[in-house]
Amino acid sequence: MNLKDGSTVVADLTTIGRKTGLPRTVELRFLFFKGNYYATSTRVQGKHWCQNMIANNAVEITAKGETIPCTAKHVADEGLRKQVLSLRDSPPQLERVVFEITPNR
Numbered sequence: 597m598n599l600k601d602g603s604t605v606v607a608d609l610t611t612i613g614r615k616t617g618l619p620r621t622v623e624l625r626f627l628f629f630k631g632n633y634y635a636t637s638t639r640v641q642g643k644h645w646c647q648n649m650i651a652n653n654a655v656e657i658t659a660k661g662e663t664i665p666c667t668a669k670h671v672a673d674e675g676l677r678k679q680v681l682s683l684r685d686s687p688p689q690l691e692r693v694v695f696e697i698t699p700n701r
Contacts, residue, residue: 599628607659611648
């Protein structure tokens with residue numbers, strides 16, 4: 597994928613089920629920023645894809661026929677979290693949690 601900084605893309609996120617160990621896929625909107633993909637959610641509890649990424653950070657993003665193996669992590673840095681949310685939404689939804697998904701190079 598050839599994305600510009602600050603652009604969004606709708607893609608499939610495949611995680612490994614924390615209970616089953618099986619691949620689980622959900623369609624999400626990602627922000628592409630500084631070489632990483634960012635996914636956001638209103639909460640972690642009850643969101644299986646969030647809980648799966650916390651339990652096993654090996655994920656894949658698939659868009660436009662391309663599958664990219666990645667590593668996911670919860671964004672703890674408040675400045676980065678706010679920056680991502682500000683780029684993603686107008687007005688920014690600052691209560692959301694953010695996950696950084698880095699392509700394995």
